[in-house]
Amino acid sequence: MLAIIGGRGLASLPSLEVTHRQLIRTPYGEPSCPLTYGRIGTQGVVFMARHGYGHSFAPHEINYRANLWALHSQGVRCIIAVGAVGGIRADMVPGSLVLPHDIIDYSWGRKHTFFEGPDHPVVHADFTRPYCPQMRARLLASAAQSGIALMDGGVYACTQGPRLESSAEIxxxxxxxxxxxxxxxxxxxxxxxxxxxxxxxxxxxxxxxAGKGESAEQVAFEPAALGQGVASVGAVIETLCRM
Structure with a gap:
């Protein structure tokens, strides 16, 4: 089964033929929302809204461990996570779709591992390549087949939030x-x-x-970029499921 984790602007998948919803209990508390199950073509899909339905959880409030454990408990074989970002590099203009290849974590105070406490061994997970090369290749192929531009590669910076960054931080x-x-x-x-x-x-x-392009003095959100981009994300995912 394929899991889709939706971020800001993607609280549902229009192409998903919904069969049912279910709230999953986990050892780490409740996930952000009930899971939505269905199909796209012949592909079984489970959808989760990362911030909850209604966007009720800020980034630092999300129970990431419960979310991932819930998907794992349902036999999910792979995950496509969708997220909204601010562009730093000059060619990452609003409206662009990007498939990052690496990540730097600047967040703090979040529960970052399942392996903690006296009942768990110390485990050092290999994170050399944080994103699955095979999943990235499938997404690139799906975008190409859909005729949608998808930038291949980039380093994602994860900050704490919920405030936006200063220009000096950027x-x-x-x-x-x-x-x-x-x-x-x-x-x-x-x-x-x-x-x-x-x-x-x-x-x-x-x-x-912050400090870049139209956000030189104040971060400027572009609703049109969000709406158009969400449609493109949906098309890429639907094509992938039908390939």
């Missing part, structure tokens, strides 16, 4: 080699790795990061 991220900035990419990707679930991140650039 300059720091840029100096560190980051190309885009979001607030939900971690620990989600690392938890998927601990559960051995192939994971890829499909990012929609919805604004310039």
């Amino acid at each position: 300059r720091r991220l840029e100096g560190d080699g980051c190309d885009m900035v979001g607030q939900t990419g971690m620990p989600e990707a690392a938890l998927a790795r601990e559960l051995d679930i192939p994971y890829a991140h499909l990012c929609l650039v919805v604004n310039w990061a």
Whole structure:
């Protein structure tokens, strides 16, 4: 079964033929929302709204461990995570779709591992390549077949939130080699790795990061970029499910 984790602007999948919804209990508390089950073509799909239905959880409030454990408990074989980001690199203009290949985590205070406490061994999960190469290849092929531009590669910076970054912070991220900035990419990707679930991140650039482009003085959100981008994300996912 394929799991889709939706971020800001993607609270549902229009192409999903819904069969039922179910709230999953986990050892780590309740996930953000009940899981929505269905099919796209012949592909079984389970959908989760990362922020909850109604966007009720800020990035630092999300129970990432419960979310990932809930999907794992349902036999999910791979995850496509969708997230909104701010563009740092000059070619990552609002409306772009990006498939990052690496990540730097600047968040803090979040539950970053399943392996903690006296009943768990110490486990150092290999995170050299945080995103599954096979899932990335499938998404690139799906975008090409759909005629949708998908930028291949980039470094995702995960900040704490919920406030947006200062222009100086963005300059720091840029100096560190980051190309885009979001607030939900971690620990989600690392938890998927601990559960051995192939994971890829499909990012929609919805604004310039602070101090960049139209956000030189104040972060400027572009609703048109979000609406158009969400439609493109849906098309890429639907094509992938029908390939």
